[in-house]
Each structure stands twice: as C-alpha cells, then as structure tokens.
Amino acid sequence: MEQSDQEITLSLQGMGLSLVNNIAMKEVAYMSVISSGVVWETKKKRRFKALKLKQSTAIESAFQQYQQQLALGGKANPNVKISKMEVRLSRKTE
16 A cells, blocks of 8 residues: 555634534524734654744744844845754745
8 A cells, every 4th residue: 555645734714513403493602703913833754743832922922033134135044943943944945
C-alpha cells in the first residue's frame, strides 16, 4: 500500500453547527468555532504540536519584524534564535 504525500489545508473564518429536534421543532444545542489568532507549531515526528504562548509570541514578533524589513526593501536575516530554538522565517532555500 502506497502512502499518500498530499496535504490539503482548509481555512475558515468561522463555522456554526446547530442540533435541532425535528419533532419538537426546537434547537437543542448550538456550537460555533471562530478564529483564535496566530498559532505557531513545530513538527514532532509526523505530527504538529503548538508551541507555548511565550515562544509563539516571540516568533510572531520576529516574523513581523522580518516582514517589515523586507517590505521596506532592506536586507532581512531569515535565521533567528529564540530561546534555544533556531527558526528560519523564510521558505526560500539559499
């Protein structure tokens, strides 16, 4: 059996699910899922695991600075060291 190497990403702003009792014509429950903001993850073996809030905040801040430097036409270093972790902010391989 061949392993799949395709990945599909679906992004939604929000979603709602309503559970209705058709006989009583009444909504029993409603659940909604909304965006929670930026979450940085790291790949552990075959799974992704969310980083702790402090690490995620530091990486997001470094990424925003990196994007800002690029937008202003400056040279930006994509390699950043954040508390024992080395992060490459660019997908481009040099």
